[in-house]
Amino acid sequence: MKHALITGINGQDGSYLAELLLEKGYEVYGIMRRKSVVDYGNVEHIKDKIHFIYADMTDVVSLTNAMKISQADEVYNLAAQSFVATSWEQPLATAQIDALGVTNMLEAIRIVKPEARFYQASTSEMFGLVQEIPQTEKTPFYPRSPYGVAKLYGHWITKNYRESYNMFACSGILFNHESERRGKEFVTRKITDAVARIKLGVQDHVELGNMDAKRDWGHSKDYVKAMWLMLQQDKPDDYVIATNETRTVREFVETAFKHVDIEIEWSGSGVDEIGKNKATGKTLVKVNPAFFRPAEVELLIGNPAKADSTLGWVREISFSELVERMVKNDLELVEKEIKYNNL
Ligand code: NDP
Ligand code: GDR
Structure with a gap:
């Protein structure tokens, strides 16, 4: 039985991904932040099937501990300060979580289980100011918010650990995806x-x-399937996930x-x-x-041709x-x- 560790498990994508991995027979571990009122968010309905570990993306010790406890074969890094507007109000917290937090997670994997496969939640916000239409894996980046800039660091450090340490590290460049579980500020x-x-x-x-x-809006349930598919390939790579409609x-x-x-x-x-x-x-x-x-x-507007042909990913x-x-x-x-x- 494979073990998966999901950061940001109680967020929108974390909840759909946890459901998908449970269906596939995974042992699912999720990291949660300590809050004054215990709140399982979007995984309340499946909380008994998940192993929760208290950790924070800004605390590498807690992430190392999460790796030790979970012995994860696959790590999905979905945790982020994910609201673009807030990133101007909290630029440093956003950078600590969305940029340095990625290095913290990669180091925790490198120390505990370097052969674990890693998924990074990259974003179309990295494209920012329009350079090309539609955007693909080859489109130059030009982020337009502290969030986009922090995510670009996370994207490059993932690529760098893949190239430096031969880690199986992938980035999904996901365009906007929504659902019934989307936060109400979006x-x-x-x-x-x-x-x-x-x-x-x-x-x-x-x-x-x-x-x-x-x-370019899709549904989260379709997009988490692409995350899983990326980690099932022979080689790690980066993929645009989008609908090609705007x-x-x-x-x-x-x-x-x-x-x-x-x-x-x-x-x-x-x-x-x-x-x-x-x-x-x-x-x-x-x-x-x-x-x-x-x-x-x-x-x-994203072109998902590479994901279509290599992963066989289709949105439904x-x-x-x-x-x-x-x-x-x-x-x-x-x-x-x-x-x-x-x-
Ligand atoms: P959500 O905002 O719904 O979920 C974010 C999760 O991150 C929450 O579980 C939150 O926990 C957790 N988190 C935030 N800060 C920390 C921290 N310091 N330590 C540990 N956990 C933390 O986002 P989505 O599910 O929509 O997105 C998932 C990921 O995909 C994010 O990284 C986002 O940036 C990225 N992304 C999203 C897209 C979209 O359209 N939805 C598109 C492209 C990328 P808590 O409940 O405690 O706040
Ligand atoms: P976005 O999503 O910034 O694309 O980031 P959001 O839904 O916040 O904004 C989309 C667009 O709508 C415009 N807009 C408004 N936005 C909000 N939130 N509230 C409003 O009242 C409003 N009116 C107009 C915005 O200006 C913007 O152009 C989302 C997040 O999930 C990120 O984490 C993810 O990386 C990207 O999608 C891809």
């Missing part, structure tokens, strides 16, 4: 949560930032409202843009400059199904909240 979940609340009459409107930003934030809003039978009509532009319910004229979307970023990544959940699943899930959650809180 734009997709913020929108689907708001759509559910507006539909059920407990919220008036939603305030958003840059409506023109374009993202849409604006505005299009995501329209699609989400369509799933509750509301058509949005736009007027104004930039910070004065608003979205109204076409049938009633009521304002449902307002742009608020507070949600704009100091530097923006305007356009992401379309954009429309992704949005539908998220809206449906939020409608159910908000309905429950209304019932229990007597709203």
Whole structure:
């Protein structure tokens, strides 16, 4: 039976990956940070099947200990300060976790079990300012946030340990992937949560930032399969995982409202843009400059041809199904909240 260690196990991707590895018969270990209130996050429903180890990406001793306890054959490094906007507020913490944390994990593996296979959660944010469309493994990097810069360090140190120590270390350059388990600060979940609340009459409107930003959105459940596939190959390598489709934030809003039978009509532009319910004229979307970023990544679209041909990876959940699943899930959650809180 193979042993896997997942950092960031209680996050969105960690939870889907843990489910996948359990299905495949792995013994799953996950690192958790100590919190004042014990919270298993997205793995609450499978917590009895997971071996939890308290550790932190900034503490190499705790990661070495996690390697000793788990004796992992495969390590999936998903832990990160993953919200781009926060990386301007906490640039040093972001660097310590997302950049140096990767070296901490690689050193822990090198000390305890150098033959273990390693997956690094790299990101399309490393591409940043558009250099090429669509982006591939060969596109030059130009990160646009402290998060993107920190992740670029993590990406290169992974490659460097592969080349320096012959370690089986891979980076997945994953484009945006969302799900019913996405944190509510990310734009997709913020929108689907708001759509559910507006539909059920407990919220008036939603305030958003840059409506023109374009993202290549897939579903997390599909993307964790690619992580596993990368570690099953004969040779370690880096792969872009994406859908090769891109849409604006505005299009995501329209699609989400369509799933509750509301058509949005736009007027104004930039910070004065608003979205109204076409049938009633009521304002449902307002742009608020507070949600704009100091530097923006305007356009992401990834070409997953290498992953298709080498890994045999295909995404199964379309954009429309992704949005539908998220809206449906939020409608159910908000309905429950209304019932229990007597709203
Ligand atoms: P989440 O924010 O949902 O999960 C992040 C996880 O990291 C949480 O479990 C969090 O734990 C943990 N974590 C944060 N800081 C530390 C720390 N110092 N020590 C230990 N654990 C820590 O992210 P996702 O699941 O969406 O993403 C997984 C990874 O993939 C991240 O590295 C992200 O940057 C990267 N990525 C994500 C993409 C996406 O679109 N989702 C695209 C490309 C890359 P806690 O609950 O304690 O905060
Ligand atoms: P991103 O995701 O920065 O791409 O990083 P996010 O959903 O936060 O932003 C996507 C785009 O939407 C614009 N936007 C808003 N964003 C948020 N959060 N809130 C708003 O109100 C809003 N209005 C407009 C943003 O400006 C941006 O252009 C995600 C994370 O999961 C990273 O960890 C991961 O590496 C990348 O995806 C790939």
